[in-house]
Amino acid sequence: MESLVVRGAPHEYVLEEGILSSLETKLKARGFHHVLVVHGDASWKAAERFWPEFTAVEATYWQYNGICSQNQMDQLAAVVQSGEYDAIVGVGGGKLLDLVKGGAYQTKRPYVLVPTLASNCAPWTPLAAVYTDEGTYTHYDVYPENASLLLLEPRLLLTAPKELFVAGIGDTLAKWYEADVQLGSMDEKSPALEVAYYTAKLCRDILLEKSDEALRAFDIGEVSTAFCKVAETIIMLGGMVGGFGDQYGRIAGAHSIHNGLTVLAETHGILHGDKVAYGILVQLALEEKWHEIEALRLFYEKVGLPYSLTQLGISLQADLRSVAEKATVAEESIHVMPFPVSADAVVSAIKKLEEKNEGLQAGV
Numbered sequence: 001m002e003s004l005v006v007r008g009a010p011h012e013y014v015l016e017e018g019i020l021s022s023l024e025t026k027l028k029a030r031g032f033h034h035v036l037v038v039h040g041d042a043s044w045k046a047a048e049r050f051w052p053e054f055t056a057v058e059a060t061y062w063q064y065n066g067i068c069s070q071n072q073m074d075q076l077a078a079v080v081q082s083g084e085y086d087a088i089v090g091v092g093g094g095k096l097l098d099l100v101k102g103g104a105y106q107t108k109r110p111y112v113l114v115p116t117l118a119s120n121c122a123p124w125t126p127l128a129a130v131y132t133d134e135g136t137y138t139h140y141d142v143y144p145e146n147a148s149l150l151l152l153e154p155r156l157l158l159t160a161p162k163e164l165f166v167a168g169i170g171d172t173l174a175k176w177y178e179a180d181v182q183l184g185s186m187d188e189k190s191p192a193l194e195v196a197y198y199t200a201k202l203c204r205d206i207l208l209e210k211s212d213e214a215l216r217a218f219d220i221g222e223v224s225t226a227f228c229k230v231a232e233t234i235i236m237l238g239g240m241v242g243g244f245g246d247q248y249g250r251i252a253g254a255h256s257i258h259n260g261l262t263v264l265a266e267t268h269g270i271l272h273g274d275k276v277a278y279g280i281l282v283q284l285a286l287e288e289k290w291h292e293i294e295a296l297r298l299f300y301e302k303v304g305l306p307y308s309l310t311q312l313g314i315s316l317q318a319d320l321r322s323v324a325e326k327a328t329v330a331e332e333s334i335h336v337m338p339f340p341v342s343a344d345a346v347v348s349a350i351k352k353l354e355e356k357n358e359g360l361q362a363g364v
Helices: 019-029 041-050 070-083 094-107 162-183 191-220 225-248 253-261 272-286 290-303 320-327 343-361
Strands: 013-015 034-039 058-063 087-092 111-115 127-131 137-142 149-152
Touching: 013 019, 013 225, 019 111, 019 149, 034 041, 034 070, 034 094, 041 058, 041 087, 058 070, 070 094, 087 094, 094 111, 094 127, 149 225, 162 191, 162 225, 162 253, 162 272, 162 290, 191 225, 191 290, 253 272, 253 320, 272 290, 272 343, 290 343, 320 343
Parallel strands: 013 149, 034 058, 034 087, 087 111, 111 149
Antiparallel strands: 127 137
16 A cells, blocks of 8 residues: 555634634734735625625735636746735635645645635635646646635525535545445555545535535525535535545546546536536446446436536547546556556447437437
8 A cells, every 4th residue: 555645634724704804813812913815706796795804914816817827826836925924815716726735836825715615625625626727627736835814604505506516525525436436446545544434425425415505505595514515525524534534535537538538628607516516427337337327327416416418518529538548547546446558448338328328318
């Protein structure tokens, strides 16, 4: 077994209505007197009404361009260094938070995260998915420091588009399937891997049980127990799987399929979690677990996750060979699966999955 590094959690985490009123106090407690607040356009419009007025902390605001690329990280690092900021505060979704992590690492600054949506575990993890400036996935980086502070304002999370919350459910559901394919066959697990494996199963169980109720609460803007539980499952429990499992609990086939799909220009506007949700089904098709696929399809239909290429907006005549080749490059996580996976196997799995979908839709 490879060595295991545990990066379990942010230094401090709170989910609470009105928690942002405590932000300045928490910044001062850390000795942060001059901060750079990084935000997006839509994310800042959502966060602004919850944002406190600072009186003792000086804040400068900087808007990113919507992509977590190496070029954008370099630009952020240059801004941080020129302003001599004590810390970086990220306000936004996963790509923005990943960008802040990368900029913080380059400048050796601590960072604070305020997510504006619950769509992935990016707020919890010291990991960044990096893309080209055009939006094609290239790699992910793992950094040595977690967030100094992570604050979740549930009323802010409810302002996000519903489809992002649904995508978060899909992305987090993958935690179980991608962890199980590695950890399920291990006879002896370290305590950290036991935590990762248990947490991955908890992700699946909570999402299958509570997602429908949480989505009903989302529709009426209610900070309900079910909504908070699913939001924390997406952000906290999802992050703990990789945080304690390291390479054994992070990603496998589903995320490789996501990465492969990014070679198709028409997928660049498709949400990360939606592509990962489809990737789960392709991974299960590679494993020949068709009964599991059928059960998940019912759940996908209920919550609105895509289970076919056409639902992703991808033509059945798309270049599946390019998708499969990208998904199976040597460094991809699909190769942690317990059998060899080739580009031919991925193309075959996708075609079989689509055939099954067509059969189900036709009532066969």
